[in-house]
Amino acid sequence: MSSPSEAPDATPAPAGVIHDIGYRPYSGPRLGERAVAWAFFVTGLRNCFGLGRSGRSKILPMGLLALMLLPALILVGVLVQAKNLLDLTEHIVPYSIYPLTTQLLISVFVAAQAPALISRDLRFRTITLYLARPARRTTYVLVRLASLTAATFLLIGAPLLLLYVGGLLADLPLRRETELFLGAIVGTVLLAACLATLAALVSALTIRRGLAVAAVIVVLLVSYTVVTTVQGISFETGHETVGQVAGVFSPYTLVNGVQVFLFDSPEGTPTPPDSDAMGVFYLFATAFSILGAVGAMLLRYRKVAG
């Protein structure tokens, strides 16, 4: 198949190199689609926190995680130390409101990491390498979204877990705390999914990373500010239905409303959904937001050239 002069034996191994054992074919196992998707998910999740990337890319996500935990740590400290002094019978900041209090940090995290995960593959065209491998396009999109959702979930969930454990240490009632905590975890899953899919969609539409970061921040912060302003005005002027409807336009107020509706969690907005119909509307809005963004992502990637 080759000319004689090119025969493999004709190339002598360079002298002095003792570890050149030639090319070894691989005969080990080759894993299926599920294992590949799992490996992809784990790598994406690690990358969201800067692990497996350059040292510099660890600073922001790790710093934000620390900043998210810090208030929880202080709150737990106060609770444990001064429970009797201040006559506390429950958490100072409830689980369901903690994400609203720290929404700036969460928004910055999502805005920074969604482009790092999504825009990067488009910008450097690394997506070609993924598409040239067994996994399908759909798998790629869904796993990327799952990684980002899981990372966001960990960021929001970690301080809640800290609050929960701290609450138990401070002898808050176990049963009530567990119920509240589990409700908050469901809310965290929904919030993480809403934020991640929304941010991923914005990042997928803007290939430039800086632009994507700015766009996500603007979308999340502006929507939250506008919604809370509208809610405040509608509460003061007595048009609470307007405020309730407005609540669906920011992921934070939306998911808080869902938690109020489903679990009677403490409300974080002046105008939470107060009727069953409004609660169902909030649920539908959440599903629409998540599924709509996922659908739009799949459509977007159908057009990405390999």
Place this chain on the structure above:
Amino acid sequence: MGVIDTVALTKRYPSVTALDQLDVSVGEGVTGLVGANGAGKSTLIKILLGLTPATSGTAHVLGHDVTTAGSTIRSLVGYMPEHDCLPADVSASDLVVHMGQMSGLPYPSARERASDVLRHVGLAEERYRPIGGYSTGMKQRAKLAQALVHDPRLVLLDEPTNGLDPSSRDDMLALVRRIGTEFGIAVLVTSHLLGELERISDHVVVLDSGKLLQSSATEDFMHATGNLLVEVQGRSDADRVLGQALVDAGLRAWPSGQMVEVEVVDETTPDVVRDIVVDLGLGLVRMQERHHRIEDVFREGGAGSVQPV
């Protein structure tokens, strides 16, 4: 059944026909895919990977149909794209391990394979640095490594020597040659530089505007033409004087650069040429058989739009 077989493969875009009734058969070893920019090379590769559907016709890679078994094919094939495709903030080592996992290798095997192939492509300590700081040559090596990490049975290399300086180019070509022979992996390599492919390919496929111009063993391209190339010196117009004398002696001769090309009629022709040179008092520098080069296919094939380099 060969490594790649296409029958009447056609790909039409709204405004252009990228591939037109293409019948190509590629076997083991190194196969060069030649064509000018826009000849349909990259389109062909995308169809072979199952990433773009063909408009009509069929294509089989390693015995699998590209329309139904794209995923299976992609697990058996390595692909090195023409364009940049490496993330800047990841090291080559991490990237190649990850890509091995994405092809179904368990993590420990992926690490071992990654370290093996990175050594084969010649990335030493720099493999632990972020790719953003790599030279073009190092990036090309990293791209090649990720195409080899899962021990594919076929690699599709799209312009692997793009942007390389002459010495890196030689290294890369030697490496491609080794992949096809020593590693035992079939190679389909595209280039618009014909000289490169002459050196490393067993077989050459020439595309022109989506049509197959020629497909044959490299040796067939390079077969002797039956002509002699004669180089003489002694006078500034030595070649013209010789050419005229040869024509006067009844031979067919024409200029070829600074040399004269003579049609060989029978075994006495070289003697006749020698005698004429001696009679003219010129110095005979060399007299050699003229071999075809791949670029002649473009000239003879009437591919007007093609500018062989």
